[in-house]
Amino acid sequence: MTLGSQIAWDDTVLPFQLDRSDIRGRIARLDGVLDSVLAQHDYPPVIEALVAEMALLTALIGQTIKLRWKLSLQVRGDGPARLIATDYYGPSKDGEPARIRAYASYDKDRLDEAGDAFAQIGKGYFAVLIDQGEGMTPYQGITPIAGGSLRACAETYFAQSEQLPTRFSLSYGQSSVPGGVESWRAGGVMLQHMPKASPHATGGGSGEEGLLAASDIVEGDDEENWNRANIHLDTVEDLELIGPSVQPTELLVRLFHEEAPRVFDPQAVKFGCTCSADRVRQSLSIYSAKDIAYMTTDEGRVTADCQFCGAHYEFDPATLGFQATKEP
Structure with missing residues (x-):
């Protein structure tokens, strides 16, 4: 296999369906996207791990939703890892890549860099936000x-x-091919049973703190099919998920050949940020001249930094807010 064929699936999400099991899924490979996301910040390794996992989940989940605009995942906790946030922007046209961005906020003084990454979050919540754009209810x-x-x-x-x-x-x-530089790679598989009404959809579940789990909402043939597909997925190895030598289509056959897998068109993804000077101006348009003066530095400028990509913006305060006296 040539290097070109090895990396042909990097930064893509491949949708598939297991016809025998009535299960849909996605296989994602992230390479340059993840490097670009993490290169925007100098995160400690435990924070990098959380951002990498969230970015991979975002790629898998985002491709399952027919988006007009944006899917966001957020984790907020009371531990040193206060916030992990990701955005997935669906392609505006057929054939265009989707875009992903991510960032983290953390308390360096409280962070246990030798500890478990997930434990740094503490108690909090996991949120999914879908914004379909102007005129639609988020x-x-x-x-x-x-x-x-x-x-x-x-x-x-x-x-x-x-x-x-x-x-x-x-x-x-982080990994590298022989003779290559070390870079971030991520790979994952998502399985999801096709939507059906469930007799177990109400009341407590078997998960932690009584939350519902997948096993609570399947029964009969659906339960048998779901369990069988999960047993197959349990055999997947890390190198099959992130290694460059096993293509997603080959991995599907290895794991689910008995389930009649069927693939659809892959979706390319790339790092992308939507910040701009105009967007910053718009966000500041609700403030009065007094508020803008409070934000103004000793050098007479209002500054803003994008948390996702690190872009730095500077403005003349007279051009900002609803009481602006000068045109931008």
């Missing part, structure tokens, strides 16, 4: 932090809020 779903990983939080969200049995298998880290 959607927000929230579930408590539980399960020992961000992957488990996402599975709980789908069971609890959407009543969809969902499973993720993820791998991520």
Whole structure:
């Protein structure tokens, strides 16, 4: 296999369906996207791991939703990792890549850099936000932090809020091909049972703190099919998920050849930020001249930095707010 064919699937999400099991899924490979996301900041390794996992979940979940604009995932906790936030912007036209961005806010003084990454979040919540653009009502779903990983939080969200049995298998880290430079890679598989009404959709569940789990919302043939597909997924190895030599289509056959897998068109993804000077001006347009004066530095400028990409903006305060006296 040539290097070109090895990396042909990097930064893509491949949708598939298991016809025998009535299960849909996604396989994601992130390479340059993840490097670009993490290169915007100098995060400690435990924070990098959380951002990498969230970015991979975002790529997998975002591609399952018919978006006009944006999907956001957020984790907020009372631990040293205060916030992990990601955005997925759906392609505006067929054939265009989707865009992903991410950032983290953390308390360096409280961070246990030798400890478990997920434990740095503490108690809090996992949120999914869908914004379909102007004229549409945004959607927000929230579930408590539980399960020992961000992957488990996402599975709980789908069971609890959407009543969809969902499973993720993820791998991520820094790696390199022989003779190459070390870079971030991530790969994952998402399985989701096709939507159906469930007799177990109400009341307490078997998950942590009584939350619903996938096993609570499948029964009969659906339960048998779901369990069988998950047993197959349990055999996947890290190198199959993130290594460059196993293509996603080959991995599907390895894991699910008995389930009649069927693939659809892959979706390319790239790092992308929507910040701009105009957007910053718009966000400041609600402030009075007094508010703008409070934000003005000793050098006579109003400054703003994008938390996602690190872009730095400077403005003449007279051009800002609803009492602006000068044109930009």
